[in-house]
Amino acid sequence: MIHASxxxxxxxxxxxxxxxxxxxxxxxxxxxxxxxxxIVTAEPRGREIAAxxxxxxxxxxxxxxxxxxxxxxxxxxxxxxxxLSVDVSSVALIALCQxxxxxxxxxxxxxxxxxxxxxxxxxxxxxxxxxRESARALRDGVKGRxxxxxxxxxxxxxxxxxxxxxxxxxxxxxxxxxxxxxxxxGWAALAERLGVKVIHIAERDTQxxxxxKARGEFVNTWSIDGFVGEGCQPAELGWGTHxxxxxxxxxxxxxxxxxxxxxxxxxxxxxxxxxxPLEGPFHGFLITHNxxxxxxxxxxxxxxxxxxRYRPTAHYAYHPCDDAVxxxxxxxxxxxxxxxxxxxxxxxxxxxxxxxxxxxxxHEKGAYxxxxxxxxxxxRALAPHNNATSLQVTAAVLAGLVWAIENPRAGIVEADxxxxxxxxxxxxxxxxxxxxxxxxxxxLQDREQLFPEELDRQDPWQFKNFRVV
Amino acid sequence: MIHASxxxxxxxxxxxxxxxxxxxxxxxxxxxxxxxxxIVTAEPRGREIAAxxxxxxxxxxxxxxxxxxxxxxxxxxxxxxxxLSVDVSSVALIALCQxxxxxxxxxxxxxxxxxxxxxxxxxxxxxxxxxRESARALRDGVKGRxxxxxxxxxxxxxxxxxxxxxxxxxxxxxxxxxxxxxxxxGWAALAERLGVKVIHIAERDTQxxxxxKARGEFVNTWSIDGFVGEGCQPAELGWGTHxxxxxxxxxxxxxxxxxxxxxxxxxxxxxxxxxxPLEGPFHGFLITHNxxxxxxxxxxxxxxxxxxRYRPTAHYAYHPCDDAVxxxxxxxxxxxxxxxxxxxxxxxxxxxxxxxxxxxxxHEKGAYxxxxxxxxxxxRALAPHNNATSLQVTAAVLAGLVWAIENPRAGIVEADxxxxxxxxxxxxxxxxxxxxxxxxxxxLQDREQLFPEELDRQDPWQFKNFRVV
Ligand SMILES: NC(=O)c1ccc[n+]([C@@H]2O[C@H](COP(=O)([O-])OP(=O)(O)OC[C@H]3O[C@@H](n4cnc5c(N)ncnc54)[C@H](O)[C@@H]3O)[C@@H](O)[C@H]2O)c1
Ligand SMILES: NC(=O)c1ccc[n+]([C@@H]2O[C@H](COP(=O)([O-])OP(=O)(O)OC[C@H]3O[C@@H](n4cnc5c(N)ncnc54)[C@H](O)[C@@H]3O)[C@@H](O)[C@H]2O)c1
Numbered sequence: 001m002i003h004a005s006x007x008x009x010x011x012x013x014x015x016x017x018x019x020x021x022x023x024x025x026x027x028x029x030x031x032x033x034x035x036x037x038x039i040v041t042a043e044p045r046g047r048e049i050a051a052x053x054x055x056x057x058x059x060x061x062x063x064x065x066x067x068x069x070x071x072x073x074x075x076x077x078x079x080x081x082x083x084l085s086v087d088v089s090s091v092a093l094i095a096l097c098q099x100x101x102x103x104x105x106x107x108x109x110x111x112x113x114x115x116x117x118x119x120x121x122x123x124x125x126x127x128x129x130x131x132r133e134s135a136r137a138l139r140d141g142v143k144g145r146x147x148x149x150x151x152x153x154x155x156x157x158x159x160x161x162x163x164x165x166x167x168x169x170x171x172x173x174x175x176x177x178x179x180x181x182x183x184x185x186g187w188a189a190l191a192e193r194l195g196v197k198v199i200h201i202a203e204r205d206t207q208x209x210x211x212x213k214a215r216g217e218f219v220n221t222w223s224i225d226g227f228v229g230e231g232c233q234p235a236e237l238g239w240g241t242h243x244x245x246x247x248x249x250x251x252x253x254x255x256x257x258x259x260x261x262x263x264x265x266x267x268x269x270x271x272x273x274x275x276x277p278l279e280g281p282f283h284g285f286l287i288t289h290n291x292x293x294x295x296x297x298x299x300x301x302x303x304x305x306x307x308x309r310y311r312p313t314a315h316y317a318y319h320p321c322d323d324a325v326x327x328x329x330x331x332x333x334x335x336x337x338x339x340x341x342x343x344x345x346x347x348x349x350x351x352x353x354x355x356x357x358x359x360x361x362x363h364e365k366g367a368y369x370x371x372x373x374x375x376x377x378x379x380r381a382l383a384p385h386n387n388a389t390s391l392q393v394t395a396a397v398l399a400g401l402v403w404a405i406e407n408p409r410a411g412i413v414e415a416d417x418x419x420x421x422x423x424x425x426x427x428x429x430x431x432x433x434x435x436x437x438x439x440x441x442x443x444l445q446d447r448e449q450l451f452p453e454e455l456d457r458q459d460p461w462q463f464k465n466f467r468v469v
Numbered sequence: 470m471i472h473a474s475x476x477x478x479x480x481x482x483x484x485x486x487x488x489x490x491x492x493x494x495x496x497x498x499x500x501x502x503x504x505x506x507x508i509v510t511a512e513p514r515g516r517e518i519a520a521x522x523x524x525x526x527x528x529x530x531x532x533x534x535x536x537x538x539x540x541x542x543x544x545x546x547x548x549x550x551x552x553l554s555v556d557v558s559s560v561a562l563i564a565l566c567q568x569x570x571x572x573x574x575x576x577x578x579x580x581x582x583x584x585x586x587x588x589x590x591x592x593x594x595x596x597x598x599x600x601r602e603s604a605r606a607l608r609d610g611v612k613g614r615x616x617x618x619x620x621x622x623x624x625x626x627x628x629x630x631x632x633x634x635x636x637x638x639x640x641x642x643x644x645x646x647x648x649x650x651x652x653x654x655g656w657a658a659l660a661e662r663l664g665v666k667v668i669h670i671a672e673r674d675t676q677x678x679x680x681x682k683a684r685g686e687f688v689n690t691w692s693i694d695g696f697v698g699e700g701c702q703p704a705e706l707g708w709g710t711h712x713x714x715x716x717x718x719x720x721x722x723x724x725x726x727x728x729x730x731x732x733x734x735x736x737x738x739x740x741x742x743x744x745x746p747l748e749g750p751f752h753g754f755l756i757t758h759n760x761x762x763x764x765x766x767x768x769x770x771x772x773x774x775x776x777x778r779y780r781p782t783a784h785y786a787y788h789p790c791d792d793a794v795x796x797x798x799x800x801x802x803x804x805x806x807x808x809x810x811x812x813x814x815x816x817x818x819x820x821x822x823x824x825x826x827x828x829x830x831x832h833e834k835g836a837y838x839x840x841x842x843x844x845x846x847x848x849r850a851l852a853p854h855n856n857a858t859s860l861q862v863t864a865a866v867l868a869g870l871v872w873a874i875e876n877p878r879a880g881i882v883e884a885d886x887x888x889x890x891x892x893x894x895x896x897x898x899x900x901x902x903x904x905x906x907x908x909x910x911x912x913l914q915d916r917e918q919l920f921p922e923e924l925d926r927q928d929p930w931q932f933k934n935f936r937v938v
Contacts, residue, residue, distance in 0.1 A: 117919060206684060212677040212819075213791065215748075232919060264920050269937075273802070279684075282802035322682065325798055326791050332937075333742070333751035333788075335915035350681075446804035450586060450701060451733050468738075468801075 003398075003426055004405045005031035008078045008103075011071065012039045013062065013093070014085025015046040017222050017344055018107060018153070021386040022084070022394035023053060028383075029398055029426070030405070038074055041085070049385060062088050064112050068096065077101035078408070082401065086225045087113035091134050094148045094412065098138060101146050103408055105400045107153030107393060108226070109135050109290060116229040117336075123234040123262055124253050128288045133256040138412055145411040152400035152415050154356060154392040155201045155316065156291035158372070158431075160415035161423050162358045163199060163295060166370035169436050170194050174364060184298055184417070191299045192310040197242045197362025197461040199295055199314040200272075202369060204279040205321040205389055207352030207376055209345055212323075217341040218331065219323035221354070221389040224342040227287075227320070231268030231328065232336050236260055236288035238296020240313030242362070243463055244456070259297035259311060262288075266336065267316075268328050271468035274317030276355045277369055277437040281445065283468055284317030285328065291415070292316060298416040313463055317359075321345065321352065321389075346387055349376045353432070354388040362461040367439045374432030382430055395430035399423040472871040472895055474500035477547040477572075480540065481508045482531065482562070483554025484515040486691050486813050487576060487622065490855040491553070491863035492522055497852075498867055498895070499874070507543055510554070518854060531557050533581050537565065546570035547877070551870065555694045556582035560603050563617045563881065567607060570615050572877055574869045576622030576862060577695070578604050578759060585698040586805075592703040592731055593722050597757045602725040607881055614880040621869035621884050623825060623861040624670045624785065625760035627841070627900075629884035630892050631827045632668060632764060635839035638905050639663050643833060653767055653886070660768045661779040666711045666831025666930040668764055668783040669741075671838060673748040674790040674858055676821030676845055678814055681792075686810040687800065688792035690823070690858040693811040696756075696789070700737030700797065701805050705729055705757035707765020709782030711831070712932055713925070728766035728780060731757075735805065736785075737797050740937035743786030745824045746838055746906040750914065752937055753786030754797065760884070761785060767885040782932055786828075790814065790821065790858075815856055818845045822901070823857040831930040836908045843901030851899055864899035868892040 010032065012019055019039065027034070034054050039046070042061035050057040062070050067088065075081055081097050083090060083106040090109040097104040109131040111118075116126060124130060135150055151157060167190050171178040174194070181187045205221055213219045220227050239250075239261045246252075249264045263270060267287040274284045292315040301310040319325070323345065331339060357371015372392055379391040386394060403418055403426075404410075410418070428434060442460035447453055454469075456462040479501065481488055488508065496503070503523050508515070511530035519526040531539050536557065544550055550566050552559060552575040559578045566573040578600040585595060593599060604619055620626060636659050640647040643663070650656045674690055682688045689696050708719075708730045715721075718733045732739060736756040743753045761784040770779040788794070792814065800808060826840015841861055848860040855863060872887055872895075873879075879887070897903060911929035916922055923938075925931040 119918060123920060208681040210679050210681060212679060212681070215675060234920070266919060280803070283798060319802075322795050325795060329752060329794055329798075334749070335918065337915065446806065449588060449804065450735060451592060451703070 001029065002031045003029045003402045006080065006405050007032070008080055009036045009038070009074065010080045010082060011074045012037065013041070013081065013083045013088060015039045015041040015050065016084065017346070017390045018393050018397065019084040020046045020049050021383065021390040022397045023049070023055065024384050025394055025398045026401065027053060030401065040070060040074070064089070067092060071096060072100070075100050075102045079103070086110060086223060086229065091138065094135060094138055097148060098146060103146055103404050104148035105152055105397065105404055106150065107157060107397060108151050117232050123264060124251065127234055127236055127253070127262050128290050129236060129253050129256065129260050129262065129293050132290055132293055135412065144409040147404045147408050147410040148412045149400045149404050149418065150412065150414050151290040153396050155203070156289055156294065157396040157400065157415050158392060158427060159201050159291050159358050160295065161420035162370055164420040165424065166358055166360050166368060166436065167191060167194060169370060170360065170363060170365065170368055188299045188301045188310070191312060192301045195363045196312050196360045197240055199312050200274045200317045200359040201289065201291060201315070202274045202276050202284070202317050202359040203354070203356040204276045204282060204319040205352070205354045207321045207345065207349050207354065207388055209348040210350050211348050213326050214341065216339050217343055218327040218339045219343045219345055220327065221321050221324070221345050221387055222393070224344060227324065228331065228338060230287050230289070231285070232266050233288045234262040235265060235267040235270040235286045236262045236292055237286065237463070238292045238312065238314035240296070241308060241311045242459065242461060243313060247463065247467070257297050259300060260293040269332055272315070272317045272466045273443045273468060275359060275367065275369065275439060275441040276357065277435065278355050278373065279319070281441060282319050284319045287316050287318050289316045294414045294416055349387055352376055352388065354392060356392055365438050367441050368436060369439065370436040372431035372434055378432045391430050395427040399426035402426055470498065471500045472498045473874045475549065475874050476501070477549055478505045478507070478543065479549045479551060480543045481506065482510070482550065482552045482557060484508045484510040484519065485553065486815070486859045487862050487866065488553040489515045489518050490852065490859040491866045492518070492524065493853050494863055494867045495870065496522060499870065509539060509543070533558070536561060540565060544569050544571045548572070555579060555692060555698065560607065563604060563607055566617060567615060572615055572873050573617035574621055574866065574873055575619065576626060576866060577620050586701050592733060593720065596703055596705055596722070596731050597759050598705055598722050598725065598729050598731065598762050601759055601762055604881065613878040616873045616877050616879040617881045618869045618873050618887065619881065619883050620759040622865050625758055625763065626865040626869065626884050627861060627896060628670050628760050628827050629764065630889035631839055633889040634893065635827055635829050635837060635905065636660055636663060638839060639829065639832060639834065639837055657768045657770045657779070660781060661770045664832045665781050665829045666709055668781050669743045669786045669828040670758065670760060670784070671743040671745050671753070671786050671828040672823070672825045673745045673751060673788040674821070674823045676790045676814065676818050676823065676857060678817040679819050680817050682795050683810065685808050686812055687796040687808045688812045688814055689796065690790050690793070690814050690856055691862070693813060696793065697800065697807060699756050699758070700754070701735050702757045703731040704734060704736040704739040704755045705731045705761055706755065706932070707761045707781065707783035709765070710777060710780045711928065711930060712782060716932065716936070726766050728769060729762040738801055741784070741786045741935045742912040742937060744828060744836065744838065744908060744910040745826065746904065747824050747842065748788070750910060751788050753788045756785050756787050758785045763883045763885055818856055821845055821857065823861060825861055834907050836910050837905060838908065839905040841900035841903055847901045860899050864896040868895040871895055
C-alpha cells in the first residue's frame with residue numbers, strides 16, 4: 001500500500017543494516033521514481049543490494065571536512081536527507097538541511113567519529129543528553145521551518161508511540177474517563193494521573209545463529225559500531241520525581257532541560273533488572289538512549305511556579321541477542337578496546353524474536369508491558385534484507401519518512417511530538433504481534449534469598465532496587 | 470602405562486562428566502580387576518558407558534539417611550571410595566572411610582543436598598572455608614590413619630602442583646639459589662622470598678558448540694549442579710598480607726585458620742580482572758574454591774611469635790565456556806532460580822581449549838602464568854568420554870588415586886600437602902601443552918580511559934584493582 005508520494009530527491013546516508021532494510025519498504029510504500037534515490041555510504045557494503053533495486057550507490061565517507069561538498073550537490077529545497085550512518089554528526093546535517101530547506105530524518109543523534117569516546121570531553125559532554133541539547137538548540141521558534149525528525153527508529157522512535165498507546169490502554173483498563181490528549185501538557189497530565197513512576201524500554205532479543213561467536217568478534221543484530229559507541233557513553237536515565245536520592249555515581253548535567261542524569265560509568269557495564277512477558281525477569285544493560293531523556297522531558301508536569309511536580313524515571317533495559325551479551329562481556333574484559341572482528345547477524349540467524357516494548361510501572365496495576373514481538377521468521381516473510389531487530393527500526397523509519405512528507409513544515413521534532421496514531425498505523429503491519437501484558441513483577445521479587453541487599457522495601461520503584469550491583 | 474596396582478575394591482560414587490571421564494584412565498593406568506569396581510550413582514546417566522567397560526552399575530542416590538546402609542556393604546579396610554558425586558557430604562564420607570579404614574578421594578568438599586544455598590545457614594557457614602574446616606577437623610593427629618585426599622581435581626587439585634612448579638620456575642628464571650623445598654615451611658618461605666603477592670587460578674575455557682544455548686538452559690563443560698552450587702556460595706578468597714583494606718562487602722570468619730575472607734554476595738555475580746597468555750586480559754568470575762583458601766593457608770609465613778608475616782591473596786578468576794557465561798547471566802536475571810534445563814556439553818563441542826593455570830603476581834618479573842592448554846581435539850585423542858575441561862580434572866583424579874594407593878597411611882591431606890612431582894608426572898601426558906609465560910599485565914592496564922575509577926595506583930596488586938564494579 002502506498003502511504004505517500006514524494007517528488008523530491010532522497011539521499012540515504014549510510015547503507016548498513018538499517019539502510020539496507022528500509023530501502024525495500026520505501027520502494028513498497030512511498031511513490032517516487034527510483035532514479036531520485038541516491039545512497040552515499042562509507043564502504044562497499046550493500047552495493048549488490050542497491051544494484052538489485054537499481055539505486056545509485058556512491059561510496060564516499062562523509063567527514064567534518066567534506067560533508068558540505070558531498071551533500072550540497074545532492075540536496076535542494078524539498079529534497080530529503082535520510083541519515084542512517086554512523087560517525088557523521090547529526091547536528092551538522094540537521095543544520096545543513098535547515099539551511100537548504102531539505103527534510104531530514106535520523107534514528108539517533110550521532111557525533112562525528114570518535115565523539116562518543118573522546119577523552120578530552122567530560123562524560124556529560126559525551127552524553128546523549130548533550131547531543132540532544134545541541135540538536136534542540138537548532139530550533140529557532142520560527143514557524144514553518146523544514147521538518148527534521150530526530151531519532152525515529154525503534155528506540156528511540158517507535159517506543160515513544162508505544163508509551164502513548166500504553167497510557168491510553170492503562171486508562172481504559174482502569175476505567176478512567178479520558179480523552180486522547182492533543183498536546184504535551186495533556187499527555188504529561190495523563191501519565192501523572194495514572195501514577196506512572198518508571199518507564200523502561202524493556203527489550204529481549206533472542207535471535208541466535210548456529211555459528212558460535214568467535215573470540216575477538218563482536219556479534220550483534222544491528223550496528224556494532226552504533227552499539228559499542230552508545231555502550232561506551234555514560235549510562236543515562238530520565239530522572240523521576242519519585243526518586244529519593246541520586247545514585248552514588250549519579251550526576252546532574254549543569255545545563256539544559258535537567259530531565260536526566262548520568263552515571264560515571266559506561267552503560268554497557270551497567271545492569272538493571274527488568275521484565276518482559278516472554279522472558280520474565282532479566283538483567284538488561286542500561287545503555288543511554290535519546291528516548292530516556294526525551295520521555296522524561298516530555299512527560300514532565302510543572303506547577304504554576306514552573307517547578308517540576310511530576311516526571312517519570314525512564315531508561316533502557318536492553319538484553320541484546322546472546323552473542324552480543326558475550327561480545328559486551330569480552331570487550332569489557334579488554335577495557336572497551338574494540339574486537340578486531342565485527343559480525344552483523346543476518347542470514348545465519350536460525351531462530352528467535354525481538355521482544356521490544358515499554359514497561360510502565362508504579363501505577364495502580366503494578367507493571368504494564370506494551371510492545372512488539374517479532375520473530376525472525378515473521379520478519380523474513382514481511383520484508384527482504386531484514387532481521388527481527390532491523391524491521392522494528394525500518395518500519396519506524398518508514399513511518400517517520402511518511403509523516404515528514406505529509407508534514408514538511410514542522411521544524412525539528414522528536415518522536416514524542418509527532419502523530420503517534422498515524423505512525424502506528426504505518427508501522428503496525430511490520431511489528432508482528434503488538435501485545436500488552438500486566439504483571440505483578442517488581443524489582444524486589446525474589447531478592448535477598450541468599451544475601452542481604454541494600455533495598456528500599458517501602459517503594460519498589462526506586463532506581464536503586466532495579467540496579468544490579 | 471601402569472602406574473600402580475590395587476587389590477582392594479573401588480567404589481565410584483557419582484558417574485557424571487568426571488566419573489565417566491576418569492573410568493577409562495583408571496582402567497588404563499591402574500592394574501586392578503574390573504569386577505572390583507562398582508559405580509553407585511543417582512541416575513541412569515552413564516549406564517551405557519559403564520556397560521561398555523563391563524563395570525557394575527548401581528543406581529542408588531545416597532542421602533544423609535541411607536549412606537551407611539548403601540556404602541558399608543561395599544567398603545572394607547583397604548578398599549577405595551572415589552567420590553565424584555554432587556549433593557553428598559564429603560565430610561560424612563571421609564569420616565566413614567576413616568572408621569572403616571578405606572582410602573578416599575574427592576574433587577571438592579560437598580555438603581548434603583541444598584547445603585550451598587540453605588538460607589538457615591549464615592554465608593560463613595555456607596562457605597568453602599567452613600566446609601574445609603569441617604573436613605580438617607577430622608584429622609586427629611594419629612599417625613598412619615588411612616589416606617583421604619581432599620579436593621584433588623583440576624582446581625582444586627592440579628593447580629596446587631602448578632603453583633609449586635611455577636615457584637621453582639620463577640626462582641630459576643630469577644637465578645636464585647634455591648633447593649626444592651620439602652615441607653610447608655620451605656614452600657611458604659620460597660613464595661615469600663619471591664615476593665608473590667597474588668595468585669589467581671586464571672582459566673579461560675573457549676569450548677563452543679554449533680548448537681546455541683537455548684533459553685532456560687544452563688550449559689557448561691562440567692557439572693552444572695556443581696557450578697551453580699559453588700556459584701551461589703559467597704565469593705571467597707585467600708586474603709594476603711599486602712592487602713591494605715578489607716573490601717566494603719568483605720568479612721572474616723569468626724573461626725578456623727583465618728586465611729580467607731568472604732564477600733557478602735554470590736561468586737557468580739562477582740567479576741575480577743585476570744589474564745591468560747592466549748586470552749589476554751579478561752573478566753572472570755570469583756567463584757569460591759577450596760584452593761583459594763588452602764593456598765593462602767599453606768603459603769603462610771609466621772614470625773617467631775606466631776603472627777602472620779606473609780600470605781598471598783589467592784582466588785579463582787574463571788571464564789567458563791561462553792555458553793556458561795550466558796547461563797550465569799540468565800540465572801542471575803532470575804535471582805539464581807535454576808533454569809529448567811541443563812546441558813553438559815560433550816559430543817557437540819566443535820572447537821576450543823581449556824586454558825587453565827596459575828597466575829603468580831607481584832614478584833620481580835610482574836606476572837607469571839603457568840598452566841595447561843588443552844584443546845578439545847587433543848582431549849578426544851587422549852582419552853574417550855572426556856572434553857578438554859574434564860580431562861584436566863580426571864588426569865588429576867588419576868594422579869591422586871595413584872598417590873593414595875602408593876601412600877595409603879597418610880591421613881587426611883590436601884593437594885598442597887602431597888608429592889607434586891609424582892602427581893605432575895602422572896598428569897602431564899593429559900594436559901596438552903604445559904606452558905609458562907611472563908607478562909607485564911597488571912589490573913591497572915588501560916584503566917580510566919573513559920571514566921575515573923577508584924584505584925590504588927601505588928600498588929597494582931591490591932584486590933580492589935582486580936575487582937570489577
Ligand atoms: N533508533 C533505533 O532504534 C536504531 C536502531 C538501530 C540502529 N540505529 C542507528 O542507525 C544507524 C545505522 O545503524 P545500522 O545498524 O544500519 O549501522 P551499520 O553499522 O550496519 O551501518 C552503518 C552505515 O554507515 C556507513 N558509514 C560509516 N561511516 C560513514 C561516513 N563517515 N559517511 C557515510 N557513511 C558512513 C557505513 O558504511 C554503513 O553503511 C546507527 O547510527 C544506529 O545507531 C538506531
Ligand atoms: N576440582 C575440580 O577441578 C573439579 C572439576 C569438575 C568437577 N568437580 C566436582 O566433581 C564432582 C562431579 O562433577 P561432574 O562434572 O562429574 O558432575 P555431574 O553433575 O556431571 O555428575 C554428578 C554425578 O553425581 C551423581 N549424584 C547426584 N546426587 C547423588 C547422590 N545423592 N548420590 C549419588 N550420586 C549422586 C549424579 O547422578 C551424577 O552422576 C562435583 O562435585 C564437581 O563440583 C571438581
